[in-house]
Amino acid sequence: MSAWLLSLDTSTEAVSVALLRAAECYERFEIAPKRQAQFVLPMIDEVLAEAGIAKSKIGAIAVGRGPGAFTGVRLGISVAQGIALGLDVPVLPISSLAALAAEVMDVDPTLTVLATIDARMGEVYAGCYRFDAQHGVQLIGDECVGPAHSVPLARAERWGVIGTGWSAYPDYWTPRIGAPEFADGERYPRASRIAQLAVSRWQRGHGVAPEFALPAYLRDKVALTEVERGVGR
Numbered sequence: 193m194s195a196w197l198l199s200l201d202t203s204t205e206a207v208s209v210a211l212l213r214a215a216e217c218y219e220r221f222e223i224a225p226k227r228q229a230q231f232v233l234p235m236i237d238e239v240l241a242e243a244g245i246a247k248s249k250i251g252a253i254a255v256g257r258g259p260g261a262f263t264g265v266r267l268g269i270s271v272a273q274g275i276a277l278g279l280d281v282p283v284l285p286i287s288s289l290a291a292l293a294a295e296v297m298d299v300d301p302t303l304t305v306l307a308t309i310d311a312r313m314g315e316v317y318a319g320c321y322r323f324d325a326q327h328g329v330q331l332i333g334d335e336c337v338g339p340a341h342s343v344p345l346a347r348a349e350r351w352g353v354i355g356t357g358w359s360a361y362p363d364y365w366t367p368r369i370g371a372p373e374f375a376d377g378e379r380y381p382r383a384s385r386i387a388q389l390a391v392s393r394w395q396r397g398h399g400v401a402p403e404f405a406l407p408a409y410l411r412d413k414v415a416l417t418e419v420e421r422g423v424g425r
Contacts, residue, residue: 195251196243197394198236198275199387202228202268203260203288204309204356206380209235211243211250212387218242219384228264232271250279252399254390256381257285258408259317259335260309265407273402282399284390285406287335288381289355293321294329294389295382296352296374303373304332304348306365308357311337316357317410320346329389337410340364354379 199210207228208221220235240247255272258265269285276283292307301323308318319335332346340361345368352374358365359377393399 196245196249197252197254197284197387197390198239198250199254199383199390200232200236200268200271201256201288201291201381201383201386202232202264202271203256203258204264204380205261206382207231207235208381208383209239210383210387211239211245212384212391216243217384217387219382221382223380229267232267236275247275247279250275250281252276252282252284252390252394253279254284254286254383254386254394255405256288256291256383256386257406258288259311259337259410260288260381262409262411265409269405269407273405276402276405282394283402283405284393284399285408286386286389287319287331287408288386289317289319289335290321290329290331290389291381291385292354292379293319294385295376295379296354297321297323297329299374300352303350303352304346306345306351306353306358306369306372308340308353308355310356310360311411314339316340316343316361318343318345318357320348322346328392335408335410341368345369353377356380 205225210219218239289307293305351372
C-alpha cells in the first residue's frame with residue numbers, strides 16, 4: 193500500500209483523526225463534547241505535517257459512519273466527503289461500533305463482544321460482534337438503538353463489553369449477560385481502529401464515491417421535542 197489512508201471519527205463526544213500506511217500510523221484523539229468541528233480539520237493538518245506528506249498523497253478516506261450523535265455523525269461524513277471530492281478518492285464508511293468491538297478482540301478474540309454507545313434519552317446504540325480469522329470483525333444480527341434492557345443480544349457464554357453504553361446503564365446489562373470477562377465503559381471509537389478496519393476493504397476495491405458515503409443514524413426520528421425528551425428520561 194503506497195498511498196496513505198486518512199481516517200476520522202466524530203460520532204461521539206470524542207474526535208479523532210489518523211493517517212495510516214502499512215505499519216506507519218499518526219493519530220490525534222481528544223474528548224471534546226460539542227467541539228468536534230473545531231478540532232477535526234486542525235487535527236488533519238497536524239497528522240499530515242507529522243507524516244511530512246501533502247494531501248495529494250492520500251489515496252482514500254475512512255470515516256466512522258455511526259451510529260452516534262446525529263450532529264457528530266453528520267460532521268464526520270461531510271468532512272470525509274469534502275476531502276474525498278477534492279482529491280478524487282474513494283470513501284470507506286466504517287461502523288463506529290465495529291471499531292469499538294475491534295479493541296476487545298485485540299485483547300481476546302474468542303469473546304463475543306457487545307459494543308455499545310450511550311444514545312441519551314435512556315437508550316443505547318448496540319451491536320454484537322465475533323472475530324472470524326478470515327473476515328475479521330463480524331456483526332451478529334443488526335446494529336440497533338433502544339433501551340439497554342431490551343436491545344436484542346446474541347447468544348453467548350463469554351462476553352466482552354466496551355463503550356459508554358456499558359458505564360451508563362450497568363444495572364441493565366448484568367442481568368442479561370452476567371459478569372463480562374472484559375469490560376470498559378470509558379472507550380470511544382478511534383480513527384486509528386477505523387483505518388485498520390478499512391484497509392482490507394480498500395484493497396478489495398470496496399470504497400464508494402463520496403456521494404454514496406452514507407451515515408448510520410439508526411434512529412428514524414433524530415429530533416425530539418422537549419416533551420418527548422422528558423418522557424424518555
